[in-house]
Amino acid sequence: MREKEEQIRAVELINDGHSHKNLSSGVLCPTTFNRHKTPLCNKSPSCRFHSITTSPPLRRSPPPAFLDSAALKWSLKAFTALLPSYSSSQVQNLITASFFIIVSVYLSQFINTLTSMWYTVVMISPVMVTSIGVNYGQIGDNLPSPEEVVPLVKSIGATKVKLYDANPEILKAFSGTGVEFIVGLGNEYLSKMKDPSKALTWIKQNVTPFLPATNITCITIGNEILALNDSSLTDSLLPAMQGVHSALVTAGLSDQIAVTTAHSLAILQTSFPPSAGEFSPGVIDYLKPILEFHQKTDSPFLINAYPFFAYKGSPKEIPLDFVLFQQNQGVVDPTTGFHYDNMLFAQIDAVYSALAAAGYKTLKVQISETGWPSKGDDDEFGATPENAKRYNGNLIKLMKNEKTKTPLRPNNDLIIYVFALFNENMKPGPTSERNYGLFKPDGTQAYSLGFTLNDVVKGGSGGGNSSSNGGGKTPVLPMTPVAPDNASTGYLAISSAPGKRTGKEAVLSMVVIMLLARHLL
Template sequence: MGFLDAKDCKAFMAPILLLLGFFLSGLELTGAQSVGVCYGRNGNNLPSEADVINLYKSNGIGRMRIYEPNQPTLNALRGSNIELIIGILNNNLQALTDAAAATSWVQDNVRNYWPDVKFRYIAVGNEVRPGAAEVPFVLPAMQNIRNAIAAANLQDQIKVSTSIDTTLVENAYPPSQGSFSGAASSFIKPIIDFLVSNGAPLLINVYPYFAYIGNPQSISLPYALFTSPGVVVTDPEGNRGYQNLFDALLDAQYSALEKAGAPNLKIVVSESGWPSEGGDATSVENAGTFYKNLINHVKNGTPKRPGQAIETYLFAMFDENQKSPEYEKHFGLFTPGQQPKYQISFGG
């Protein structure tokens, strides 16, 4: 076979380059989707829903969490390819223990938008804690919502879960000792069994910020901000070294799940963030450092689950001026005027 001339070479290479382009764009999309952002709406000065979706798209943010159904948001999401966690507020859980109400909820807020909106998870309740009035309603509401999703034949596309915080786990130091507290076990164990049987992850809000300000005598700021130069905590089990608090908090949750009989249950970090003002250790510098390092870090897993990227949602898209206390107003990655507070790349 003779050498290809320039024209033949170009014709020969064109389909290969086209395929390579598709491959690389797929890789880029996967990377961009590794980190989502929570879209809280507790502000009276926030941009329109259409502007919000455009801001997500222009920044390459491929995943979003919202806390309750909002028709303008859902309509703006149509055709965007942004994957969505849609929440159910705690004060709506009791009503959804009625199967017919759950079916209506799924019809109104999911089926009416699918497949134009890419629903990923339904978070049935947020941070319901042992002793709360809503405790008896969480699992029945989850079961009814899941049944309604299955009746719509969407059970393989949309998983039903709930979002908890890290306070349900005690003995979190070292991480291998983590276990659900006695008060939490009777509440969370049946939920864990439900998630395992349905192939759904557990959503957990993980905040090194709150752990740090709650115990600054024992926890260093660099350990909380991912800037420690070396191992800070060594766990005797497996001789695992911890260089940051996020990994330690998350691995304590994995340890608790192992003790609860669910060693393979996936965790999705449904919130994590750091405020830029209004409280202890709050500054634009600290918050920017946290977010940048978190985005880079979650691609790599934890000492207990190395090499497994952690699906993570940053909290939150905007500063929300109707929240309290003061530091709660300042978790935004963007100002209400849509200006970025930090120079970060969401695709890592």
């Protein structure tokens, strides 16, 4: 009877707005908490403390440790005062359950992200390709406009273009495409570029105006200088590279744009077996300071490698399939035991060996030129559309399938620039020099590459993937990939609404929530 009277007295004190004590001992809640009457506290006996004084607590497992701090205990008691129908232990369980439900919701979002990543890896990866490079020469009087060239570059999957100059019309045409550019300074510029101030003027006129819309990543100084036996050019090469690099530092572009030069494979004294590769004694004194420059500036070592020349010189000794990336027995390096099934990779490993022998094992190597002509003079054995198709087509397939690692560098994918984009009718030299192009000047294929290009590209004399419309103008190709007919198997299969979960994800999320709630409540 006395206990019931104390309960009634406690309710009266609450309704009067006074501070109050717990019926057992200690402060139930601070006086400032109850300074204002609310509709809830004016309702008797359904007072917010009613259930606490009359309902025995349920036997539940103790709350997690993160709920055991003094501040949280006070918050629980304060929150309990607002819930007339729950005991403090029930409120603790409700808060714990709410916490885990929130966690489960975020978990479902995480599952959604993982699912999207899985789709990205499984569905997109098969069609994503290693970057393909192409040389864009311009020694012709019938070449298409740069605007017409952009879709042709895209059609072969090329993401890198190498120029032999800094043609402003080309750089402007490729603005916003994301294609990486190597621009070039011809041999005639070497003496001027030794002066950093003149180099800076050239950069301000030919590079800076196109950044960042056009992605210029490298400048080449001259081409195959060390193989020309021209002492004036040889003596000017490194100072010109240093002058351009200094100008880039001044312009704040040295971290974005590298400086290098392209070498002929003729600078090697020995190229087979690959492990025996070494540089010619006649160039090593000039080359070592250049290699030191590459190491200090972290710029790539560029090499022009043409298995065609090796086959042309010894067609009876060198198996054609070995140089065309066709199935063959290959060769084995007797020193390393590495097996080579194509000549190009053997040549590049010879370059790696020569660099190591010179003390520069860690330099990055890129193939700045390689290709095969579709036509040649009578003594240019192997220069046919069929062989050009096999060499360039198989090489591009290797790049698409990310199979450009050599036996000596199994962890490094080679960056390769195919020579060349067009047949250039004004190039001097043998007939082959004017017939290295993947395309004719009218935009048709010079020969089939053996894989499907964009359907709008017209086939050339060597066969094509689509019919010619007889026109002489370069066709305009779409700049974006077309979705496959069956979207569930293509790279566009991911939903365009990232905020919506699929059925399986929603079910999994609900199962997690139900299991947690069942365990906690």
